[in-house]
Amino acid sequence: MTDPEPPATPRRPVTEELHGESVTDPYRWLEESTxxxxxxxxxxxxxxxxxxxxxxxxxxxxxxxxLARVTDYGPVTPAGDRLFQSVKRPADEQPVLYVFADDADADVGDPESGRALVDPNDWDGDGTTSVDWFVPGPDGERLAYGVAEGGDEQYDVHVVDVATGETLETLAGTGRTNAGGFAWTVSDGAAAADGFYYVATGSADGGEGSDGDGGDDDTDGDDTDGGQLDKELRHHRLGVDADPDPADDPVVAADFDEQVWPTLETDGDALVVECMDGWERTDLYGYRGDPAAASLSPVLEGHDAVFSATLAGDDLLLVTDLDAPYSRVLSAPVDDVVGADAAPSVPDDFAELIPEREAVLRGVEPVGDRLLAHYHRDAASELVVFGRDGDRERDVDVPAHATVHGVHGADEARGGDAADADSSPAAYFSVQSFASPPAVRRADVATGATQTLCAQDTxxxxxxxxxxxxxxxxxxxxxxxxxxxxxxxxxxxxxxxxxxxxxxxxxxxxxxxxxxxxxxxxxxxxxxxxxxxxxxxxxxxxxxxxxxxxxxxxxxxxxxxxxxxxxxxxxxxxxxxxxxxxxxxxxxxxxxxxxxxxxxxxxxxxxxxxxxxxxxxxxxxxxxxxxxxxxxxxxxxxxxxxxxxxxxxxxxxxxxxxxxxxxxxxxxxxxxxxxxxxxxxxxxxxxxxxxxxxxxxxxxxxxxxxxxxxxxxxxxxxxxxxxxxxxxxxxx
Structure with missing residues (x-):
């Protein structure tokens, strides 16, 4: 049998002078959508x-x-007295978002023990519409999630009431808004989160879907990114409009450089915005007060280092490679560095909380009155518990040659005997290795012991x-x-x-x-x-x-x-x-x-x-x-x-x-x-x-x-x- 031959492709050379060199592109016409x-x-x-x-x-x-038709379990996210988790059952094309009670009777991972909050399998016939991210409110009463079609990463943001499952609002056309570019706000006296900051971009319609300036030698990128590189930080207040339009939301900040990708961190009141310039440095900005009048002020800027912010109670924690190639944790009171009365900071305003170690620090998560730090040593994960004073307390059990992701900490001790004086808030994480399928674990940060809650049955x-x-x-x-x-x-x-x-x-x-x-x-x-x-x-x-x-x-x-x-x-x-x-x-x-x-x-x-x-x-x-x-x-x-x-x-x-x-x-x-x-x-x-x-x-x-x-x-x-x-x- 003769092997098939590839189809013929016409050569249509385009030659241009670039920095004094003649460069010929024989297949420029394949850039177009025709x-x-x-x-x-x-x-x-x-x-x-x-x-x-x-x-x-x-x-x-x-x-x-x-092999694919087994149950897959996403990481667990605690909020208030609830736990949230995506579970893909054998017959599902897309994961279903479940909510579980955070108590001793909860059987995380078991759909029968929880309640389906969002099920994209009911939305279309081919399974290509997906829920790619979700963020519960700090009290667990409301939840936002991002919906995309065909994997295009252009999201509509849906907000649901967790207790009833009712969709409260849909904010369509926010572009590349994702979990890192979303942060809840809680007004004074509000019973639940009643608004959110989000980073909005344009759509991708100027890319493959455009008809054709791909072959134009003068293309400068503005016509082919569909506005995805145009970013605005906005605030949305729930309940203002029955059919909300993102364009009506007040703009907190705009005119970000095309290489700057803002990431948001908030505790419902204080907002910290990480503006990562490319992949080499971060400037930090903050605000505290009425979101309707939000205006960012510098926290740290102009340093050749990466800063990743976490709000932990009264403190702002920064994971940074400033003067620490393997990264360390700095800390300062939020009131001192965020808000209208806070002057722009310098690194010396932050105390070193956790020094650099011989493993690369990937992140730190507050868990009650402790911190859980995630490290990579020789390209494999380690978890270490620190006190809020930065003292190392213990390691958390993680297999060798394994990867941890989805680390989330609870604020209070639940899931056990509430009268037990030794009980402590739990941390949840997922772990996998080359030999072991992903498993969701619960860690007791007081002892370092872990319990497997559910695991892919492969x-x-x-x-x-x-x-x-x-x-x-x-x-x-x-x-x-x-x-x-x-x-x-x-x-x-x-x-x-x-x-x-x-x-x-x-x-x-x-x-x-x-x-x-x-x-x-x-x-x-x-x-x-x-x-x-x-x-x-x-x-x-x-x-x-x-x-x-x-x-x-x-x-x-x-x-x-x-x-x-x-x-x-x-x-x-x-x-x-x-x-x-x-x-x-x-x-x-x-x-x-x-x-x-x-x-x-x-x-x-x-x-x-x-x-x-x-x-x-x-x-x-x-x-x-x-x-x-x-x-x-x-x-x-x-x-x-x-x-x-x-x-x-x-x-x-x-x-x-x-x-x-x-x-x-x-x-x-x-x-x-x-x-x-x-x-x-x-x-x-x-x-x-x-x-x-x-x-x-x-x-x-x-x-x-x-x-x-x-x-x-x-x-x-x-x-x-x-x-x-x-x-x-x-x-x-």
Missing amino acids: DEVREWTDAQDDYADAVLDTDQRDALAERFDD DVDFDVAVTQEWFESADGTEIPAFVVRRGDVEPDGSNPAVLTGYGGFRVNRTPTFDRFRLPFLRAGGVYVLATLRGGTEYGEAWHDAGRRGDKQRVFDDAVAVASGLGDRGWADPDRLGVTGGSNGGLLVGALLTQRPDLFRVALCHVPLLDMLRFHRFLLGASWTSEYGSPEDPEAFAYLRDYSPYHNAPEAAYPATMFTTALGDTRVHPSHARKMTALLQERNVGPHPVVLRVEGDAGHGVGKPTSMLVRENAERWGFVCAELGVPAAHLDG
């Missing part, structure tokens, strides 16, 4: 259908449906072994990587293996459980997670070493790990794959163009690949602090040196699958489209280059269960077919 581009996309999908139709995909589709019927190994990068830096495999798999060079990493934006890649990875591991596969520079797994210096002009170090780190896996017998190049998404898709693109000989198969998801035009589309302009701006001659030079789209030679490329989505409001689909066309043109080897485009998805948020099953069956089926894993070994 009938011709849609027809080309349909032809690429047909080609992908033919290539991806393998026995491995068919075997995995049935297996993955079984059966791992084989021994999973995990080691952390180090590989020397090109500049001599030692790069750690987790090597995950079945316990009896030996490094004999014959193993199929998949390498992944991220390397950017201060994002830490830590051990996670993936049920869709299990058949590959069970069949003898090796999964490798590399801790590349660009994250903060080893502090801010680790991040700084992998950005802007030093971005090539990230690719060198990945090459070192890939080469080292072969040297140590974990996987030879003809049995090694690589996968990554978004900034991790840029990583895959760079590896494809710089070292195609190292890999047999590649998965490149929602990627950045044209690094000379990324800033012109959607959120791209906000990433210039991480990558540098192509408008800057110095940055242009190093971006030009590694930009995958501009450095793809004629070569025998690995079997490659690009994926993108028409609803992606972060990374424009043109990156994947143009790179697919280019590699199909320049591939002189026998392996296919395919593109899969999702019509009802975005950058990855809010996908229904059925879509996750189909996508993963295609992706893992492609990997297993190319790496020679027989279908018979995958059906469980």
Whole structure:
């Protein structure tokens, strides 16, 4: 049977002078949203259908449906005398938001013990409308949640009365408002939260949905971000209008720089606004008083450091890397630093509460009269209890090589004998590892003991072994990587293996459980997670070493790990794959163009690949602090040196699958489209280059269960077919 051929793609070169260099783009026309581009996309999908139709995909589709149809539990959020949690039951396409009583009879995770508050499965027939975030009021009487369609991350904010389940208001069209950009307010004398601050942006309609200035050489980004980079901090008062319009809400602050992303923290009265400039520094502003007259005043600004604010009773706590690359906690009375009478602060106005340690501080959560600090040590989680005086009291039990997320603390002791003098407020968190599915735990901060409340019921019927190994990068830096495999798999060079990493934006890649990875591991596969520079797994210096002009170090780190896996017998190049998404898709693109000989198969998801035009589309302009701006001659030079789209030679490329989505409001689909066309043109080897485009998805948020099953069956089926894993070994 003859292998199918990719569809032909017309070359229509556009040449321009950039900083004195002539740069030609042969596929600029694929940036546009036209009938011709849609027809080309349909032809690429047909080609992908033919290539991806393998026995491995068919075997995995049935297996993955079984693996996906188990109950998933989100983190628990306490508020007032209630607990809130998202639970996805086996038949659900989307998680259901439940409320539980915070008492001794509560059986968190059990829908029969709680009450369904919001069920998006009743809203449409295809499951693509999702609840992506929720924030209960401080007293638990009201709750806000964000609804998006097709994963586009453009939210309508709904507010419900928790006791009755009644929807009080819907604030439509707030743009990218999310949990970090939402904060409740409580008026004097009010029985419950009666308003909220929120960060509103424009829609993404100027991106993929626009008809076409993508091919205009003069595009400056303003026409293609749909207003997503235009941000306003507003206040909304509940009950003022039966059909509220965000445009009618008073604006507290506006004119934020396109790289500044405000995050809000409030206790219902005091407001602290974190304005993070790119991924390298934060300015803090605050307000205290009537929200209708809110006006921000500086708290801390002008410092080359990141500050993350938490209001804890009468104190403002700051997690910061100021003079502490691994971060520490500073503290000051709220009254001294927030409000109309507070003068702009300097760091010396804050006392050091928790000094820097030999682990990277990720956050701190108030739990009654204590603080629960979350650390990363060698890219794995630790939890430590401190007193409000900063004295370390004890560790909380967390498995080795595990990741904690969703840490939330209760204000008061509940869930046990109220008369017990030794009872203490609980902390709730989720934990997972490469071998153990996500579980929700309750921690007693007085003792450090934990109790598992509920856990994803996925059966791992084989021994999973995990080691952390180090590989020397090109500049001599030692790069750690987790090597995950079945316990009896030996490094004999014959193993199929998949390498992944991220390397950017201060994002830490830590051990996670993936049920869709299990058949590959069970069949003898090796999964490798590399801790590349660009994250903060080893502090801010680790991040700084992998950005802007030093971005090539990230690719060198990945090459070192890939080469080292072969040297140590974990996987030879003809049995090694690589996968990554978004900034991790840029990583895959760079590896494809710089070292195609190292890999047999590649998965490149929602990627950045044209690094000379990324800033012109959607959120791209906000990433210039991480990558540098192509408008800057110095940055242009190093971006030009590694930009995958501009450095793809004629070569025998690995079997490659690009994926993108028409609803992606972060990374424009043109990156994947143009790179697919280019590699199909320049591939002189026998392996296919395919593109899969999702019509009802975005950058990855809010996908229904059925879509996750189909996508993963295609992706893992492609990997297993190319790496020679027989279908018979995958059906469980």
